[in-house]
Structure formats: structure tokens, C-alpha cells
Amino acid sequence: MAVGTTLAAGASLGGCAMGGGGGSDAPPRVAEGEKTADNPLGVKNGSTVELVWFKGGNPSYLPDSVDPIFRKKYPEVTLKRGATERMSQTLQPRFVGGNPPDYVDNVGADSLDLGALIQGGQVLDLTELYEAPSVDDPKKKVKDTLLPGAYENALIDGKPYVLSFYARAFGLWYDAKLFEREGWKVPTTWDAFLSLCAEMKKAGITPYGFAGKNAADYHSQVILTSATKIGGHDVMRAIDNLEPGAWTAPAVKQAAEAWAEVGARYTDKSCQGLIHTEVQLRQNQGRIALYPSGDWLEAEQKLSTPKGFTYAMMPVPSVTSSDALPVHAIHTAIGGGQTFVPAKAKNPAAAMEYMRLIFSRQGARAFTAASGWLTTVQGAADGVPLPPGMASSQRALDTAAADKSMFEGKYAVWYKPLAEELKNATLELMFQGGSGEAFARRMQKKADELKKDSSVKKFRR
Template structure:
């Protein structure tokens, strides 16, 4: 949502898109009793009468509790879908709350066996989704994806989504998340400033370095990200560079915890390239800033390139001046022999972090709420309000996209034509490994580290996780 991966607003990662989605609360969840596992994790409420119009058996006058990450996008989603739910079930009660610290707020409730019905799990303090799945705390959403869609009852919900969206919701053979957001990650800049100065978005590393040098001479910090709470923004572009150099296999090997994956030539070369940017073309002061502070500097013309997902334009709506127009470019090719083309891009089609707890008191209503989210009416209302794109086919029909989002969508469309889209899964599968990337990129970019030091640090953590028998392993 507004912070994925963090899987939420930063979602990168996540993720996150993400959807998140590099979050911080996992060990506590995976290491404690969660109030029962899969043996007794089913919904505890009586269901109403099932029908073609009410496939999950929602009790019309029941209460549905929704917990959102406290960011812009989740609230847009609530505003879009709540009226649809109340229109269909006018006697139902919608209880909702939001928090920036979901792990702190909700972990005691999961431990006590009293979770809410629906969780928008995003932000820097999101619950560890992988640990929740491992502990049997997340509802299998197969019933949702196999249900008839609202728009066309002859089609299943999963068949109304963009290709790959349903598959991205699957972990260990089952769909556990709402696979809803389509998002692109890249380097963002002010299109008006570039046009005024005659600068072009670089596609090669040599051109990128040359432009950074020119920007610095003009008194503009060429590149920057917030070290205090958004180091994962830079993790995304570093791994994008590695993927471009070595191909999809680089990312797959990292996600699969393959021996030596982080010490590959592609990762080291990518890290060395970005280490030079850190040494010459960023501000060390950014290490102590949060994302909104660095983003504001860009809006003020003090920073040229900022790494982020395509939520940035919407998030900065209030701070964007008339002489600032968001544009996004893929991370430049590092070498002349990169395995993936210059237009290859880190992007997510679906995936997600929004889920229904296995012990939700009103799972039928939560499932119907999700079905409404994945209707064209719900998707169009959300995209119109937020500027975010969804996985719903036709979900943006009739909606005029802002320039930055339009550029992101064009980048996704271009890369999709030749299989040049890629993304990582570590932020969802292995929280401690994802967390380690934050410290590693801070060291690389702000403390004068080298590509090999970065790779060795990350490989050490990956090896720890691979050897830890208490951590469930996943494969792509």
C-alpha cells in the first residue's frame, strides 16, 4: 500500500509491492506460540445461507472488522469498497481501524486467538507474513479465487485478473494473499526539470554517471534515498541492476537460497556500481532521514533521482508543485553485455500482503469484501481515487491516470512483451534476510563499502537462514 516492501507502501518490495513489502517483526511471531496452529485455525462463526449472489454465506446483519495500514492507499481502498459492501448488506456493521505499527498492535491478538477479520499488512512494522503462514494463522483463499466473479458469474474471480496475478498469490501451493496491486519500481525524476535543462533519462551506466556529474555541478544531489526507514528502496534498484547483469536466474537463486547466490559476479558488479554512486553522488545526511523528508527535497529541486515504487506520485500529491511532473525510468544497464535489456524492470503483478486470519470471526464477510475489491466497480473506484493500478482486467477503464503512473504502466507493458519483468520474494519469505539487506545497503552507500563486502555480508545471512531448520523454506 503506501509503503512496500516493506511490503506495504514500500512493498517492495514490497511489496510490496506490497505489497509489499522487507519488514521487521518476524522472529517474534515465528518463535512464539500463536494460539494454535492449523488444527484449529478455521473460522469460528456460523455462516448464513449460501446463494449465487452470496457464495460465502455472509450473515447480512453481522459485523466485519477491518484493520488497515495507516497510509494513503489503504484508506482509498476502504473508501472505494466500504460503500459497495454496505449497499449489499445495509444491516452489516463495519468496524475499522488503522495503525502504522501493525505488528505491535496485532501480534497480541494473534497470540490470544482473537485476530480481526481482515488485515492490510503493510508498513515498516508489518506482521511477518511468512511466519504467520508457517504457524497456520492465515486463511487459504482458494474459495475466494474459485468463486464466481461479481462482474461475470460465468468466470471465476481468478480468471478476471491479469496473467500471473493469481500465481503470485500462491505460497507453498496455496493462495494466502489478496493479489491486487500492479506496481513498477524504478528511478523517479522531475520531467519538467529534465526538459528545461535538456537532460535525457539515461539508459546506460556511462550516461548515468555523466548526468550525475552534471547534476552535481548544477548544485543538485544526483541520487538519494532515506536511510532511516527506506533502505529497502535502494535494495530494489541494486537487485534490479544485478538481475539486468546476470538475468532472471540471479534473482531466482537468491530467493531459493542457493549456495553462493549473493556472491555471484552479477551481484558484486551491481553493488560496486552503486557504491560509486554512494561515494560520489548522494548526500550522507540522507542516512538519518525518513522517506518523506528525502522525497520533499526532490519536490524542492534539490534531488534529481529517487528510487521508489509507483505509489510515490500519489503519496507526494500535496507536496508536488506546478513545476514538478513525476516521471519514472528503469534502472540503467550496468554493462554493454547485460543479460536483460535496458527496459527490463522490477515490477509486481499481484502478490500481496493483505490477508484474512485463519481465526477470523467473520471470514465469510471478509471473503465477500475481497470479492468486491476485485470487481471492476471496486477497482475503478480505487484507481480513480488513488492513482494506483490493480490486477483487475478493465479495472482502469475510463480512469485518467496521472503522468507518473502512466509512465510506470507503460514501462510494465514494454517489459512484459519480452519477459523482462522480475521481482524478488525474500521480503515475504525470509524477513530476517530482507532486513539484513537494509543494513548492508546502508553500509555500502553511506560508509564506503565495496561490492564484495556487501555480497559476503548477505551470503553469510542467507547461509544462516538456510541452515536454520526452524525456518520453512520456499522455492520458485
């Protein structure tokens, strides 16, 4: 996949394409209808709404679930639906030209730089959506029908710019049937984890693998998960806030050094040249035991998973006996995502109404039933059977939520160049004989550069 734009390029994009994007000379909303109790956002009959989705390894679960609901309610509105693997390459010229689509599912390795787009006034404030009456109970606002923290996670500088719909957990995925056959136990300590890796290697299976070509961030999250467990919530918060010494903190160095040993002893160097689906297939074939991912993995591999392979997820093992957070602490994305409405969308009312239908119980339930993924809509998954891997992920999420040991990083959304540097630093650490010290210095240098760059908007949490 193509590499995403840098923040500097994105900031330039914002400057070139602003043309009043969000200001007083912004182009009129050409598709505004009458607002009624049943149409609170003012969708205009006869209009067209263009939605662009990320085309990845997954089927189009969300649009397939929600498109029929939208079409039934608004039969006179045309849904124009497109998909691309290269969001930035495809859509950047349209933002520059002031002709973006109405709805952008901004994910993938070539995603648009959301922080830079917000800085350039290119992203619509979705307060109107979140304050609108919900589909299921008009007495409740949309934001009040979501899980605790979901709306807050959509806020950037106090305003909601993104769709806060997914409830995801990240961890290490494995074949439960393989563990059962081999008599392997899920490790909770680092010594037990390394001992398990040694057993796996002796059995002729690569203990740990991730795709270096397009998904190094899958493992970057694991490194920062270990660092946050070692040092506590302030570790991730300091990284997000570009605080001095955030990356050279002892917890980050220790986590990186621990994973450097795994890279040196228990990975297959050929994985550096593979994409995620290739590494995931190796796991399905029993050639790789442990794979870092979010809980979309099971659904993504549905067609490739052989009979007898049963997905399960474990939290990242504790690195030390004195970690600040418990072993069941997990990296989450409660409401996470970068789906947004461009400020210069021609039909923002219809795009936001589409989002309002996503937040309906019918929309969310249909999505969960099709994908097995959980959403932030309260009660929407009640009674929906989950596949085994997703069920294990949900149990992990519930356990971490019980004592508030969930955490989430914002750096990748706010500062895309930092996320890109982290991918490269991760590859060096895991495949090229890097050290925890070098990893920490490299990342701190990049963070310091961004902090000193006056053209880069700074975010805090």
C-alpha cells in the same frame, strides 16, 4: 518507524498462537451465513467484520472506494475499520491471544512476518475466494478475471494466501520538467547515468537520494534490479530460493560495486537519517533529482508536489553493455501485496467477500480513479485517465511485459530477517563507504544462516 519482527520471533508467535489455528480444534467460524448465488461466500447478516489497514503517507484509497460498495450490498453487516503504522507492534499480541482482526493490510516498515505466520498456521488459505464466482461475470471464477500471472503470484507453496490486486512497477523517479529545463536526457547506459549524476551535482542538485531511516529497501530493490539485469532471471530466483552462493554471484557483486560509487559520489549522507516523506519532499523542492520508488509515489506526494513539477519514471540503467536483460526490464509487483485473512478470523466470510468486491470492476475502477494506481482486474482501468507519472510507469510496464523482461523477488515476504539484513547492508554500502564484495559476503552469511536454521520454513519458486 519501528523495526518489524524477526522470523524467529514470528515463528515463536505462530507456535504460541496456533491453538489449532487451521487444524481440527480451530475455533468455529462464528459468522457464517447461508451461501446463495448472490452471496457465494456466506456473509452473515447482523455480523461485524474488522479490517485493519496500514496508515501511511497515502489517503485510504482502497477502503474509501470499496466500503460504500460493501455497505450497499450488506447494510446489516457492520464494517469496523482501523489503521496503524505499526502492524507488528499492534497486531502481534492479538495473534498470540487468538483474537486477530478479520482482514489485515500488512505493509509498512513494521509489517508482520507473513512467512512465519504461514508457517505457524496463522493465515487463511484463500482458495475459496479465488474459486468463487466473480461479481461481474458469475460464469467466471475470481481468479480468471485477473491479469495473467496475478493469481500465480498469490501462491505460496501452491496455495493462495494473499490478495493479488496491485499491478506495480519500480524504477527511478524524476521531475520531467526539470529534465526539460536542463536539457537532460534519460540515461540508458551506466556511463551516461554517471555523467548525468555529475551534471546534476554541478548544477547544485543532489543526484540521487533515498531515506535511510525507514526506506532503505527502496534502494535495495534497485541494487537487485541491476544484479538481475546483469545476470538474468536466475539471479533473483537463486536469492529467493536461498541457493548456495546466490549473493556472492558476480552479478550481485558487480551491481553493488556500481551503486557503491553512486553512494560515495552522488548522494547526501544526511538522507541516512531521514524518513521517506522527508526525502520525497526534498525532491519536490528540487534538491534531489532521482529517487527510487514504486508507482505509489506520485499519489503519495499529491499534496506536496508544486505546480510545474511533473513526475516520470525511468527504468534502472544498464550496468554493462552485455547485461542479460534489456534496459527496459523492470522490477514489478503484479498482484503483489501482503493483504490477508487470519486463520482465526471471526468473520472470514465477510472478509473474503470484501476482497471479492475489491476484485469487481466497480471496486477496482473506483480505486484506480481515486489513486491513479493500476490493478490486476482485467479491463478495470479502461478509460480511466492516469496522472503523468503513473502513465509513464504504465508504459514501462507494458514495454517490459511485451518481451517478458519483468521480474519480482519473493525473499522479503518469505524471509523477513533477510530483508532486514539487506536494509542494513544497503545503508553500509551507500552511506558508510561499503564495497560490493563486503555487501555480497554479508548477505550470503545471513542467507546461509537462514538456510541452516531448521526452525525456518523454506520456500521455493
